[in-house]
Amino acid sequence: MTPTSSVTTLFLDIGGVLLTNGWDHVIRTRAAEKFSLDYEEMNERHHLTFDTYEEGKLSLDEYLKRVVFYEYGLNLEDVARIWRGGCSIRAALLEDIQAAFHTHPDLPNLLNDEHLGQAVISNQDNLREVVGLAVSLGLPVPCLMASLAYFDGYRSAWLPANLIQAQRDDFGAHTYERVDAKGVFHTRWE
Numbered sequence: 001m002t003p004t005s006s007v008t009t010l011f012l013d014i015g016g017v018l019l020t021n022g023w024d025h026v027i028r029t030r031a032a033e034k035f036s037l038d039y040e041e042m043n044e045r046h047h048l049t050f051d052t053y054e055e056g057k058l059s060l061d062e063y064l065k066r067v068v069f070y071e072y073g074l075n076l077e078d079v080a081r082i083w084r085g086g087c088s089i090r091a092a093l094l095e096d097i098q099a100a101f102h103t104h105p106d107l108p109n110l111l112n113d114e115h116l117g118q119a120v121i122s123n124q125d126n127l128r129e130v131v132g133l134a135v136s137l138g139l140p141v142p143c144l145m146a147s148l149a150y151f152d153g154y155r156s157a158w159l160p161a162n163l164i165q166a167q168r169d170d171f172g173a174h175t176y177e178r179v180d181a182k183g184v185f186h187t188r189w190e
Contacts, residue, residue: 031068042067056164061108077101111154120151127151 028046032039045067053063080098100113111117131148134141153159165176170189178185 035068037068045070054168059108075101075105076107077105109154111151124148124151 025043028043029039031037032042049058049063049066052058053060058066077098080094080101096116096119097110100107100110100116104113107113111120127144127148131141131144134144165174166189168174169176169186173186175184175186177183
C-alpha cells in the first residue's frame, strides 16, 4: 500500500468488534432521508466506492464526497462565514477558517492551511500536557483526547492505514500489502 497524507479512518468495518451494524443499509437509508438523497443512487455509489475506501486507498472525505455529498457542492468559505454570523461568541478562529477556505477553496483539511496548521503544531505541547494531566487525574476530556489522537493520526503517513490493515487481517483474514516487500500477505495474529 502506498502511504498517503490523507486520513483514512475506518468507521464501517466494526460490526464484529462493537456488535453494531456500522454503516449498513438501514443507516445509509437514514442518511439518504436526512440529506434528501435518492437511496438507490447513493447505495450504488456506496457499492462502487466502499472497497476502495475500506482498503485505505480513499480518504473518508473522498468517500463522503462521492457517496453522500455529491450533490451539494458546498462552498466551505461560505459555511464558515455563516457559522461565524450565527455564533454567539463570534470566534476569531472562524475568521481564520473562512480565510483558509478563501485562499484554498479545495483545502482537504484545515491542518493543511499554513496559518492554522502552524498554530496547531506550535500549540501541540500544551494540548499534550493538558490531556496528560487530565488522564493522570482521572478527568474525562474526550474531545481533547480525540483531537490529539486525530492530529497524531493525520500527521503520520503510515499509521492509520497500517493499523486498519492489521485489524482487517486479524479480524477477517483480509490480507495486507507491505512497504518493504512486494505481494499480498496474511499473518496469524496471536
